[in-house]
Structures are given as C-alpha cells and as structure tokens.
Amino acid sequence: MERINEPEPEADIVVVEDDQRMARMIERNLHAAGYHVRLAETGRELRNAYHYSAPDLVLLDLNLQAEDGIDLAVELVSATSAAVIIVTARDRLEDRLRGLDVGADDYIIKPFEIEELIARIRAVLRRRILETARNREIDLGPYHLDRTAQTLVRDGSPPITVSLTNTEVRILTILLLHHSRVVCREQLTxxxxxxxxxxxxxxxxxxxxxxxxxxxxxxxxxxxxxxxGYRLRYEA
Structure with a gap:
C-alpha cells in the first residue's frame, strides 16, 4: 500500500485492534498523514487511553477477544466526545446498520485501502469541527464560554465576566469539551x-x-x- 504524504492537522486517534500487524500498518500510515496515534488491543486499554488523554477519534475493530466491539461503540458514543469509526471484517448489512444505529460516525469493511481510510477520517473530523463551530457557547456548571464575544461568564448576582484572547478561547474550548480528563500538551500546542x-x-x-x-x-x-498535559475541573 502506498503511503499518503499529504500533511494533515494533527489529531489524536486511538486504534483499537488486536491484530498487531494490522494495527502497526494503520499506525504507520496515520503517522505519515500527520496524526498522533495510540494503539489499544482491548476495551480496557482503550478506557485507560481515554482516561489519560481524550482522543479526537477512535478506530474500533468489532472482533476483539475480550468483548464485543459494538458494546464498546455504545459506551464511547454515550460517555465520550470522541468520533467513532468502526473498522471490521463484518460485512453483513445487519452489522453495518447496527454499528451506525448505535451512533458510530462511519463503518469501514476490511480489507480496505489506506487512502480510503484516511479520507474517511478526514471527513469525520471535518464534520465534528463544523458541528463544534456551530455551538457558539460552551457550558460547564455556572460557566459559559462565548467564543464569539471571547468571554468566560460565571452566573451570579452580578455575573462575573473575564475577557480572553483568541488563543485563550481556543485553549479553553478544548479543555472545557474534555473537562475532568487530561488533554496532552501536544494536542493543545x-x-x-x-x-x-x-x-x-x-x-x-x-x-x-x-x-x-x-x-x-x-x-x-x-x-x-x-x-x-492539563486537566480542567469545575469543583462545585
């Protein structure tokens, strides 16, 4: 397979795959495309990876030894902000429909061309960025980050307002979206x-x-x- 060398903005991706040869091939090519990649063989390793640094996207194989990948997909969609792309040899229509119905962003059948995988990743991340951009305010408890006005407001009588620079707004956006979880310095930078x-x-x-x-x-x-890196918490 020919590697793709087109530069990409770095995003953090976790590849959940118990076939080490396949995992290393994906890792090598995603690195070449400009992504930061971590590998996990089991659901437990995925949960540990997410706890220490929340990824932007998870590539999830369904045929894992310890647990069904569909259950992991449900857990990711309901409890995290990561995009999920299922990458599996299960090619039955019922499996594809089930994977998409539980909330996965895309479903790719093995074997695949690495160029198509990277194109699908780009498309999913692009959609997520557009969805985030539509949400002008980000809330956490009594706090409201208004990215258009570049202010952080705390509800109260009277409310408290802090003015921010554009860069500070960008940093707080990521920290608030991943609150209580570690965001690595490389992601922010x-x-x-x-x-x-x-x-x-x-x-x-x-x-x-x-x-x-x-x-x-x-x-x-x-x-x-x-x-x-850093972890933001609202300590009520």
Whole structure:
C-alpha cells in the first residue's frame, strides 16, 4: 500500500485492534498523514487511553477477544466526545446498520485501502469541527464560554465576566469539551496555538489561570498533570 504524504492537522486517534500487524500498518500510515496515534488491543486499554488523554477519534475493530466491539461503540458514543469509526471484517448489512444505529460516525469493511481510510477520517473530523463551530457557547456548571464575544461568564448576582484572547478561547474550548480528563500538551500546542513558537502552551495556561484567580473563579481549576498535559475541573 502506498503511503499518503499529504500533511494533515494533527489529531489524536486511538486504534483499537488486536491484530498487531494490522494495527502497526494503520499506525504507520496515520503517522505519515500527520496524526498522533495510540494503539489499544482491548476495551480496557482503550478506557485507560481515554482516561489519560481524550482522543479526537477512535478506530474500533468489532472482533476483539475480550468483548464485543459494538458494546464498546455504545459506551464511547454515550460517555465520550470522541468520533467513532468502526473498522471490521463484518460485512453483513445487519452489522453495518447496527454499528451506525448505535451512533458510530462511519463503518469501514476490511480489507480496505489506506487512502480510503484516511479520507474517511478526514471527513469525520471535518464534520465534528463544523458541528463544534456551530455551538457558539460552551457550558460547564455556572460557566459559559462565548467564543464569539471571547468571554468566560460565571452566573451570579452580578455575573462575573473575564475577557480572553483568541488563543485563550481556543485553549479553553478544548479543555472545557474534555473537562475532568487530561488533554496532552501536544494536542493543545499543535491544534490550538497558531502564534510564534517562542510562547509555550504553559505561558498561555498561566495567563488563563491568573485571569480566573483575579476574577474570583476559584472553582474552575486547571491542573497540570506531570508528563502529560492539563486537566480542567469545575469543583462545585
């Protein structure tokens, strides 16, 4: 199979596949297309991967040894924000319909061409970005991030408002969408920071934290997770 070398904006993808040869082939080609890739052989490994750093998309094989991939798809769709593409040898119409009915974003049958897989990934991620962009406000408890106005507002009498830079809005968007889960520094840097490289992600996070403290927003906390990245939590 010919590798695709067209550069892509980095996204975090978990490949759930117990066939190591297949998993490594997918990993190699997705890396070449510009994605950050992690491998998981079981549902347990997938859950651990999601706990430490929430992925943007999961490629999910249905024929896993320990549990049915459809059950994992249901769990992902109901409990996470990741896009799900089922990649499987099950080619019956009933399986395809069931996979899509439980909420998977796409269903790809093995064997496949790697070019088609990457095109499907691009399409799914593009749709997710457009869906997110339509939601002007992101809410967490009493907090409302208005990305158009570039403000973070906390409900109250009176409400508290913090003004943010465009970059700070982008960072908070990712942290709020993945609240209580770790977002790795590489995700934030590659996807959200478009400024010159002399300003690190830590500087931007430090500026956000200072604004929160100054406004008295002490229950919205951004914790550093050593060696991984950051976790945002609303501590009611």
């Amino acid at each position: 590659s996807r959200e920071i478009k400024e010159s490289v002399d300003r690190s992600i830590d500087v931007h996070i430090g500026n956000i934290r200072r604004k929160l403290r100054k406004a008295g927003m002490h229950d919205l906390v951004i914790w550093p997770v050593r060696g991984l």
